[in-house]
Amino acid sequence: MKIKNLIIILLSVLLTNNSFAKVDVKPKAISQIAKPKPAKKDITKTKTANRQTKVQKCIPEIEKVNACYAANPKTKDTACAKQYESFSKACEGVTPKEVNAATNVSTAKIQKCVLEIKQVKTCQAANPKTKDSACANQYESFAKTCIGVTPEEVKAVMTKASSAPKTLTAKDYTAIINNPKSDPKDVAQAQFGLGSIYLRGENDTKQDAPLAIKYITDFINNKNSDPEYVSAIAANLGANYYVGGDGLPQDYVQAIKYFTDVIKTNTPKIVAPLSLSQAQYYLGYMYYAGLGVTQSYSQAFTYWNAYVNTHPKIVDPKQLSTVQAALGLMYFNGLGVTQDYNHSFTYFNNALNSKNLSPFSLAGAQYYLGLMSQTGQGTTQNTTQANTYFASALAGFNSALTDPKYTTDKRAISDINYYLGQIYNNGYGVPQNTATALSYFNKVTQDSPWAYPLAQAMINASKVT
Numbered sequence: 069m070k071i072k073n074l075i076i077i078l079l080s081v082l083l084t085n086n087s088f089a090k091v092d093v094k095p096k097a098i099s100q101i102a103k104p105k106p107a108k109k110d111i112t113k114t115k116t117a118n119r120q121t122k123v124q125k126c127i128p129e130i131e132k133v134n135a136c137y138a139a140n141p142k143t144k145d146t147a148c149a150k151q152y153e154s155f156s157k158a159c160e161g162v163t164p165k166e167v168n169a170a171t172n173v174s175t176a177k178i179q180k181c182v183l184e185i186k187q188v189k190t191c192q193a194a195n196p197k198t199k200d201s202a203c204a205n206q207y208e209s210f211a212k213t214c215i216g217v218t219p220e221e222v223k224a225v226m227t228k229a230s231s232a233p234k235t236l237t238a239k240d241y242t243a244i245i246n247n248p249k250s251d252p253k254d255v256a257q258a259q260f261g262l263g264s265i266y267l268r269g270e271n272d273t274k275q276d277a278p279l280a281i282k283y284i285t286d287f288i289n290n291k292n293s294d295p296e297y298v299s300a301i302a303a304n305l306g307a308n309y310y311v312g313g314d315g316l317p318q319d320y321v322q323a324i325k326y327f328t329d330v331i332k333t334n335t336p337k338i339v340a341p342l343s344l345s346q347a348q349y350y351l352g353y354m355y356y357a358g359l360g361v362t363q364s365y366s367q368a369f370t371y372w373n374a375y376v377n378t379h380p381k382i383v384d385p386k387q388l389s390t391v392q393a394a395l396g397l398m399y400f401n402g403l404g405v406t407q408d409y410n411h412s413f414t415y416f417n418n419a420l421n422s423k424n425l426s427p428f429s430l431a432g433a434q435y436y437l438g439l440m441s442q443t444g445q446g447t448t449q450n451t452t453q454a455n456t457y458f459a460s461a462l463a464g465f466n467s468a469l470t471d472p473k474y475t476t477d478k479r480a481i482s483d484i485n486y487y488l489g490q491i492y493n494n495g496y497g498v499p500q501n502t503a504t505a506l507s508y509f510n511k512v513t514q515d516s517p518w519a520y521p522l523a524q525a526m527i528n529a530s531k532v533t
Contacts, residue, residue, distance in 0.1 A: 122158075132155070181214040188206045241259075242262060244258040259286045264280070264284075284305065300343045302347075303327070306325075306327040307323075310323040319360070320359040324354060327346075327347040349383070349384075352372035365403040368394075376391055385422065385424045388422070389425050390425065390426070397432070400412040400439075400440075409445040411446075413446030426473070428474055431460070431467075435465075437457045438496060441457060442496070458498070462498065465491075468484055482516035489508035489523060490526075493509075509523040
């Protein structure tokens with residue numbers, strides 16, 4: 069029985085992956101595979117034999133789905149619908165543990181048999197004239213171990229071992245790139261492979277970030293490169309430059325460049341939605357904060373608005389909530405977009421209900437929802453609800469001030485002090501206290517470009533002096 073290692077991985081994917089949503093399969097089949105009913109302790113030998121037969125019938129169906137997926141990587145959901153349906157029927161009630169056990173036993177038996185064959189051959193080579201007597205023990209061990217194993221199964225294992233793919237080195241990739249007869253697509257892949265080796269210092273090759281970027285850039289600009297991979301690599305480089313990872317220095321200008329390349333690659337046809345969404349997320353923040361580019365609220369809004377509306381089902385839930393809160397703030401203050409309290413309330417409320425916001429962003433959303441509930445802007449006026457929001461925001465801001473996640477973030481700390489100042493200056497959910505408000509406003513620094521001038525204006529106003 070030819071069992072591939074990917075069978076178990078595939079079964080696990082089939083049980084957890086949502087990519088089969090388009091396939092018309094009865095939910096019962098999935099639920100029974102994911103949560104099998106425990107076997108009865110008094111199960112009979114007949115039931116055991118039937119169970120084993122069912123497991124053995126299930127394994128070929130898994131192989132068929134695996135083969136179909138390999139042949140149709142981009143259209144697997146529709147192209148492999150029949151195979152998946154057949155798998156679901158054949159494997160109903162079969163657990164990953166049972167398939168794993170059946171596969172491992174068979175594979176292990178064949179592997180042991182192969183070792184015994186090698187030992188017999190070694191003994192025969194060492195004793196060509198007396199091999200029948202000298203190798204009797206090896207023959208006996210071979211006979212016991214290999215009973216039930218077919219020659220085809222042994223051949224498959226030995227062929228697979230002898231034809232294992234070679235790990236290409238920097239020298240191999242360089243030869244492909246420099247060979248004028250190389251297939252253009254192979255050259256593109258070699259550029260990426262060589263760049264990856266230099267980027268991480270793999271395969272006994274010294275790490276060299278500049279050289280890595282040269283080859284990866286060649287790959288990105290190569291018209292024979294797969295657009296989906298180009299988009300993914302550009303997004304990865306942008307993220308590495310943003311944080312300073314994989315041997316690259318933190319460089320916001322370069323991050324902007326590569327994230328912008330992702331946008332260009334996906335226009336007008338989207339070939340890598342996940343890479344596109346990540347580029348939109350980072351570009352939105354970098355334009356919002358002016359990192360590596362001239363600060364522009366309108367550009368930040370454009371990227372973030374596209375982020376939440378282009379592919380809402382594939383984006384990171386925490387990032388989505390953060391962007392929703394940011395858009396709520398932009399609509400509330402008219403930053404890069406026409407002021408709209410209705411949109412502001414909707415975005416803040418969606419972010420709040422997602423339960424994915426960081427403590428600071430959560431407190432900010434509660435603060436603005438409190439303001440709008442108190443004034444009736446964007447929602448029905450409700451003072452009681454407003455005070456509830458304010459109380460939660462106050463607790464959240466105070467907690468964030470001592471949270472290690474924010475103590476080194478000067479911008480965040482400055483923002484928090486501004487919000488606390490406003491809460492006490494206006495008596496939002498607490499008794500008004502101008503002295504306390506002033507103490508917070510004085511801690512607002514220029515690290516927060518939008519809050520600093522507002523805090524200074526409050527300090528100079530008569531009600532806080």
